[in-house]
């Protein structure tokens with residue numbers, strides 16, 4: 748599984764991000780639009796843990812049907828229960844080594860990093876990819892720090908002692924994609940730029956095109972096949 752991961756367009760989402768719509772429907776549309784990876788991030792939504800498990804099961808089974816890797820945010824117990832493809836932890840979550848011990852060697856482990864030092868430690872302790880942010884200002888995560896800009900990606904990319912996939916996150920929309928990819932990211936992770944839009948499929952198509960174009964691989968909108 749790990750080798751097959753495509754980081755181009757990573758949707759991070761929970762029910763709190765979907766403007767009252769069914770998250771399963773929003774995810775289905777986003778998959779139609781070309782997302783390549785999904786993270787279930789249920790935060791301050793008011794769902795009970797039981798409801799979270801139940802929503803997670805529905806999202807997980809859609810990802811399985813559509814062949815999209817399914818990552819769980821923060822909780823190793825939920826990741827294991829849902830037989831997720833991976834777990835994402837931040838600097839205040841389960842320590843990376845312990846998270847790795849819990850999920851085993853085969854599931855993907857994503858780690859948030861803002862600095863080269865955090866990235867280097869994540870690498871040492873078993874991370875498979877880095878989420879670097881907040882790149883731009885974001886209203887989605889009130890406890891995110893000040894924007895660190897695409898330059899932080901370039902610095903981590905250049906100084907990390909061995910290469911790891913990097914996704915930029917935080918305030919990224921179509922207009923911000925090119926800078927993030929050109930700074931050296933393998934992809935962009937977004938919440939509101941897809942889940943908050945009236946047409947999540949169209950939003951995903953436009954983001955995916957922007958990523959491919961910036962990476963120099965776009966066949967152009969007319970011939971673009973998001974899957």
Ligand SMILES: Cc1ncc(COP(=O)(O)OP(=O)(O)O)c(N)n1
Nearest residue numbers: 820835836837838859878879916936
């Ligand atoms: C891909 C990706 N990158 C970063 C984060 C942020 O994780 P964290 O700092 O633990 O914050 P929360 O998401 O838990 O609020 C992420 N979730 N995904």
Ligand SMILES: Cc1nc(C(=O)O)sc1CCOP(=O)(O)O
Nearest residue numbers: 880881885887917918937938939
């Ligand atoms: C979940 C998350 N993590 C961040 C980080 O900086 O680590 S910023 C963020 C929220 C991203 O939402 P949006 O795409 O709507 O700005």
Ligand SMILES: [Mg+2]
Nearest residue numbers: 821836837840
């Ligand atoms: Mg976290």
